[in-house]
Amino acid sequence: MSNQLLDRVVAEIADEMAQRADRGAVASYIPELARVDPRRFGLVVIDAAGHVAAAGDADVPFSIQSISKVFTLTLALGKAGDRLWRRVGREPSGSAFNSIVQLEHERGIPRNPFINAGAIAVTDLILSGHQPREALGEILRFLQFLAGDSSIVIDDAVAKSEQRTGFRNAALANYMKSFGVLDNPVEYTLGVYFHHCAIAMSCRQLAMAGRFLAHNGQNPSTGHNVVSSERARRINALMLTCGHYDGSGEFAYRVGLPGKSGVGGGVLAVAPGNASIAVWAPGLDAAGNSHLGRVALEALTKRMGWSIFGV
Amino acid sequence: MSNQLLDRVVAEIADEMAQRADRGAVASYIPELARVDPRRFGLVVIDAAGHVAAAGDADVPFSIQSISKVFTLTLALGKAGDRLWRRVGREPSGSAFNSIVQLEHERGIPRNPFINAGAIAVTDLILSGHQPREALGEILRFLQFLAGDSSIVIDDAVAKSEQRTGFRNAALANYMKSFGVLDNPVEYTLGVYFHHCAIAMSCRQLAMAGRFLAHNGQNPSTGHNVVSSERARRINALMLTCGHYDGSGEFAYRVGLPGKSGVGGGVLAVAPGNASIAVWAPGLDAAGNSHLGRVALEALTKRMGWSIFGV
C-alpha cells in the first residue's frame, strides 16, 4: 500500500514536471553538457524495503558532475579518517561555488568538501601514493559497487572537454598548492578530478548508490556496511549545509533533505530512514542547481512527509 | 520507561559536564556578561508528552541574546509573511557573525535572519508602525505566551550596556539604512534590538518556548497553534544552516539538530517529533557558541538517537 502511494506520488510529480515551462538553463561551458535536451526528466526513489519507484528518463545516463563529490568524500574518509579535516573545513561557503576569495582569506584551506576547491583537495588525498589511473579506477569501482552495476563508466569526451577549459579549477588547484594543501602534482590531481566529475550514471544507478546514506551507513538490501552510522549522519549533515553551493540554505528551507547537486542537472537526496532519491532535470537555476530537480524534491518530501525538520 | 531513560541521560550529561575542564571563555564585551560564573550549567529537555527532564541550573535566568532571533523571526513572519524575504536572505553567511563585508557585496541585504544584520532587519520589520516600547512589549509577551510564564523580563542593565558599546551593530544598521533596507530611525530599531537580546530566561522557560518548533508548529500540551507545520519546518531549516554563526556547519556535523546559540552561552535545540531542548554553559568557543552546550547536545542526540541525519 505504501508502495502504491510512493509509486503514485512519483508518477504525479513526473507528470507535473513535464508540464512546467520554467526549466532554467542547461550548463553551457562545455559542448557535451550544452547539447543535453532541457526537457529530460528522470526521478527514482528507493525506499527502505528496496522498492524502486521510477518515472521519466530513469535509465538514461547523465554526467553526475559534483554529485561524485559525495562518493569521493566517503572514499577519502575511509582512507584518511579525520586527518582529512586538516585540509578541508566543514562550514558552508557563503559564496559562489568556484570562489577563490575564500581561499585567500583562509590560507588555502577550502571551506568544505563540496565546493570545487574542497573536492579537489579530497581528490588529492585519494590520489596520494597512487598513479592517477589507479585512483580513478578505485573511485569508479566504488561507485559500481555501491550501485551494484558494473556498467557505469566515465564519459571521456566530457572529461577531456573540462580539462581543456577548466582554467578556474586549475587556478584553485595551483592556489592551494602554493599553500602546501595539495601533495601531488597539480595536473595529476586535476586529471583525476575532471574524470570523476565526468562519470555518467542514470537516476536508478545513483539512487542505488546513495542508499547507504539513507540507512545509517548500510545498504539494507545487500547488508553491506559502507560506513559507520555516525559517518553516514555526518556526510548527510555536510550535504545539508553545503551540498547546493550558495543555494544550500534555500534547498534546506524548501526541500528539507540532505542533497548534493551537479551542473549536469542531477541531484542525489537522502531521506534518512525512508529513502534514497535521484532526480535529473538539466536546466539550472542562478545558483547552478537543477531547477526542476529542486521543485520535484520539494513536492516529493511534502507529499511523503519526509522532511527532516518535522512531519 | 522512556522517561527514565531521558532523565538518566540528562543527569549523566550534567555530571559529565561538571567535570570538564575545557569550558571556553565567557563573553567579555560587556560587564554584565563577563561577570557570569563559567561553571554554570543547565540542561532541560521536554519530550513530546510534556515530560520535563532537568539538570543543573535549570531555573537560573540567563541572557538569551541571539536566541531571541528565533522568536523575532517567528513573530515577523506572522506579520509580514514572505514579504520578509525581500530584505533578508536564507543562506549561511560563511563569515563571522558581525561581518559587514557581506553587506557591501550584497547591497545591504543580510544573508539570513540569524546574523546580527539580518536580525536587525527583522526587528525593523516588527517595529514598523509602532513605537519602540510597543514593539518590545509585543516581543516580550510573545515569549511569555510561548513559555507559559509571565515572569520573563528584560534585563535592563544588559540592554543599556549593549546600547552604549554596540558600535559594530550601529555600523551594520546604518549601513543597511544607507541601502534603504531599514524603514525606521536607526536608533529606534537598535533600541528594540538591544532590548530583545537582553531578555533573560531559564533553560526551563526556553525549552518550553521552543516546543512549537519540535512539534509541527503546535504546542502539544496546550494545543496552541503557533505557526503552520510548514513554517515550523522552515524555521528549523534556517536554524540548522544558519543558527550557529560561522560554526553552523560544525554544529550540524556534530550534533545534527536545528539549534540557535547566543553569546550568553545558551542554546535552544529542536529534535523534531521528539523534544525541545535548552542548554546553558557560559563559556564560548572561537566561533562564539557555547562550548559545553555543544558538547552536551552532541552527547544527548547520540544517546537518544535524535539526530535528524539518521538513527
Place this chain on the structure above:
Amino acid sequence: MSNQLLDRVVAEIADEMAQRADRGAVASYIPELARVDPRRFGLVVIDAAGHVAAAGDADVPFSIQSISKVFTLTLALGKAGDRLWRRVGREPSGSAFNSIVQLEHERGIPRNPFINAGAIAVTDLILSGHQPREALGEILRFLQFLAGDSSIVIDDAVAKSEQRTGFRNAALANYMKSFGVLDNPVEYTLGVYFHHCAIAMSCRQLAMAGRFLAHNGQNPSTGHNVVSSERARRINALMLTCGHYDGSGEFAYRVGLPGKSGVGGGVLAVAPGNASIAVWAPGLDAAGNSHLGRVALEALTKRMGWSIFGV
C-alpha cells in the same frame, strides 16, 4: 609674457570645455548638490609670482566637499604630527571611496586620510579636547586665513542634508569606533565632518588656499610659512596617490599633478614650483571625480609642461 601664455591657455581651455557635450552626471544624493547647473565651469591658476589667470565661473562658490580633507589633514598634522599615522594609513585604497570592506580587513584603520573613513578619523583628531563648534570654527578660520578671505562660510543646508542622509558615513564612523579608532562621540565627529565638507568656496579662493602646497609650504606672496617643505611634499604625495578615490591612478596617468577632488565637482591641483590650480565642473565620472575638471587639467599641464613626471 609668461603671464600672456598662461592667460591665453586658461581662456582657451575654458572655451573648449564650454563646447564639450560630455559632462558626466551631477551628484544626486542630496538635493543641494543635485540642483547645481551642470554647465557651470570655473578655472583659476595662480603662478609663483602671484599672477592670477581666471576663466568662467571663477568667483561662484561651490561645495568643496572632499577637497576640505586636504586642509583638515594639514591642520591635524600640525596638531598631532606623526601620531596621526597611528590611526590612518598612507596607501591607496584600491576600492570605492566609501568602502567598508577594507576597514574590516584592516581592523578599523582606514587606508589613507582622503577616503571618507580616513577623513573622519582625521576630523576626530582635530575635535579632541574641543566642542564640535570650536573645532569647526578652527577649520573654517584656517581656510579663511589660507585664502586670505574672511567671507568663506559653511553652507548649512548642505551640511544638514548630508547629516540627514549620511548613513554610510555613520556606518564607517561607528565601525571605526568599534575598533577604538575614534576618541569622540560618533555624532560629534560626524557633525564636524559633515560641516567641513559643506564649506563653500570659489575657484579663486580655493587656488589661493592651495598656494602653500605648490611652494614648499609657504605662500610666496604673504611669506606665511604654513608647513615645512617636507610636509608640503608629503601632502602632495598623498594627493597624488590617493586624492581621486579609485581614479587616482588615472588622474596621475593623464594629468600628472597632485590633486584632490570633491563630489561637488571641484578639484584642487598643485604644480610644484609653478602654480596652484582650482577647477570646477559639477558633472562627475564613474569614479566620482569631476569629468571636465580632469579633462581641463590634462590640457593645462600638457600645454604648460607642468607634469611632475617629465617635461
Place this chain on the structure above:
Amino acid sequence: MSNQLLDRVVAEIADEMAQRADRGAVASYIPELARVDPRRFGLVVIDAAGHVAAAGDADVPFSIQSISKVFTLTLALGKAGDRLWRRVGREPSGSAFNSIVQLEHERGIPRNPFINAGAIAVTDLILSGHQPREALGEILRFLQFLAGDSSIVIDDAVAKSEQRTGFRNAALANYMKSFGVLDNPVEYTLGVYFHHCAIAMSCRQLAMAGRFLAHNGQNPSTGHNVVSSERARRINALMLTCGHYDGSGEFAYRVGLPGKSGVGGGVLAVAPGNASIAVWAPGLDAAGNSHLGRVALEALTKRMGWSIFGV
C-alpha cells in the same frame, strides 16, 4: 662641481648604509635568492649629462625580478599601444602583490601592469604571435639595447626554480585565462614571465637602461628615442602609483620619485630631468620592497632636492 656634489652624496649614502643594522630579510621562497648576502649594497646615479656616480656593489649582477615589468610594459605599449589597457587597469591595487581577490571582483582584469597578474597579462601580449623563445629574446635584446650592454643574460637557475614553485602565479594566470584575458597557453606565458623576471643586471646596467624614463623618452647620450615624452611621463606615473606593491604610497610619501622594486632587492628610480637611479640592497621590508634601497633613495632625493613633489 655638480658632479662633485653628486659623487659625494652617493659615497656618503653608501657609507651610511654600510653601517645600518636594520636590513630586512632576504627573499627566501627560492634558494637562488635566499643565498644572496644581505650585506650587499650598490648604488648608481646617472645624471642628465651622462655622469655616472657609483658606489658599493655597482657592478655585481642581481636578479631584477619585478623591475623587468617596467621594460616589458614599455615593449608591450610599443606593440599594442592603448589596446593594452583593455586587459590591464591603471589603478593602485590596495592589496598584496599576489592577491587573487581583486581578480575575482574585477572579472579577471588586473588592476595595473606592475602587480604579478598585470605583468603576466602584459607578457602574454608580448608573446602573441611568437614562440616563447622568440618573445624572451626580444625582451632580453631590448634591455641590452637600453643598457648599451650585450652581456646581460637570464639566470636560468633562477627561472627554473621560480617555474617549479610558482604555483601562486600559475593560479593567477589560470584564473585570468578562465576570463579570457590571456591569449596564449598558460604554460607558455608563464615560461616567458618567469624567465624575464630572472634577468640579472648590475646597478650600472639598470640605471643606464632607465635613462629614457628620466629624459622624456630619450637617452640623452645616444639620442635614441625609446618612447614619446608623453609615454615616458605615463610610465613614470604608473611607477609612482603602483611600483612598490602595497608600499607604493609609502615610497611616494618618503622618497617622492617614480620607482619600481623587485624582490631581488633592486629598485629603479627616476628623477625626471635629473637622473636615472638604481639601488640594490637584498633585505626586504614587510611589503616586499628593498628596505635599505628605500632608505638610501630617501636620503638621495632629500640631499639632491629631486622630489617631484616640491624642492
